[in-house]
Amino acid sequence: AQSVTQPxxxxxxxxxxxxxxxxNYSYGATPYLFWYVQSPGQGLQLLLKYFSGxxxxxxxxxxxxxxKRSQSSFNLRKPSVHWSDAAEYFCAVGExxxxxxxxxxxxxxxxxP
Amino acid sequence: xxGVTQTxxxxxxxxxxxxxxxxxxxxxxxxxxxxxQSAKKPLELMFVYNFKEQTENNSVPSRFSPExxxxxxxFLHLHTLQPEDSALYLCASSPxxxxxxxxxxxxxxxxxxxx
Numbered sequence: 001a002q003s004v005t006q007p008x009x010x011x012x013x014x015x016x017x018x019x020x021x022x023x024n025y026s027y028g029a030t031p032y033l034f035w036y037v038q039s040p041g042q043g044l045q046l047l048l049k050y051f052s053g054x055x056x057x058x059x060x061x062x063x064x065x066x067x068k069r070s071q072s073s074f075n076l077r078k079p080s081v082h083w084s085d086a087a088e089y090f091c092a093v094g095e096x097x098x099x100x101x102x103x104x105x106x107x108x109x110x111x112x113p
Numbered sequence: 114x115x116g117v118t119q120t121x122x123x124x125x126x127x128x129x130x131x132x133x134x135x136x137x138x139x140x141x142x143x144x145x146x147x148x149x150q151s152a153k154k155p156l157e158l159m160f161v162y163n164f165k166e167q168t169e170n171n172s173v174p175s176r177f178s179p180e181x182x183x184x185x186x187x188f189l190h191l192h193t194l195q196p197e198d199s200a201l202y203l204c205a206s207s208p209x210x211x212x213x214x215x216x217x218x219x220x221x222x223x224x225x226x227x228x
Contacts, residue, residue: 004155034216036219041221041222041224042222043117043119043205043219043220043221043222044203044205044219045219046216046217046218049216090156099144099146099161099163099168099169099207100158100161100169101158101217105153105155106155
């Protein structure tokens with residue numbers, strides 16, 4: 001069965017610093033991979049997704065993620081964090097052709113001035 | 114994306130009450146989902162509807178009853194809930210093209226508190 005691990009529950013970074021949020025998945029084949037962001041009191045917004053092709057994918061708000069099959073990882077990165085990036089970030093994995101998405105427990109990002 | 118709306122945004126109910134959550138999507142999608150989001154836990158998929166037909170019931174207790182009258186509307190009827198059912202209930206939709214795993218678009222959620 002698919003599963004997603006986000007090892008960091010909470011990360012604090014300074015505004016302007018770089019960011020990397022980790023995501024590891026368990027799935028037998030190449031999954032579909034997603035990163036979502038959730039601001040307080042809001043639903044989830046899609047940041048980016050990987051289905052196939054180039055393993056480095058660009059998303060909205062300056063985020064990118066890299067799929068590394070050998071490490072079963074899909075880490076999210078941003079070169080310079082803005083205060084408005086403070087939110088909770090969720091990694092999700094889906095099986096091609098299926099409805100279900102499996103989500104990680106999320107990483108809460110705090111941005112300090 | 115603001116194409117998925119949910120009402121009410123907040124709901125407080127007693128264990129003997131009956132209430133309903135409503136979700137509406139304005140994206141022309143064919144699949145709709147209910148998720149439960151509890152603190153410190155991954156999102157839990159509850160129900161999936163494809164073209165108005167329920168295709169997934171993830172072992173959800175019968176005190177939660179979904180209804181999908183058309184591809185744009187999804188309801189979650191609640192009765193005799195327990196305090197542990199307090200959570201954020203998220204609705205999502207996706208295009209659900211055959212053979213595809215589509216991006217899901219989420220509503221803002223209903224914050225439910227059961228007293």
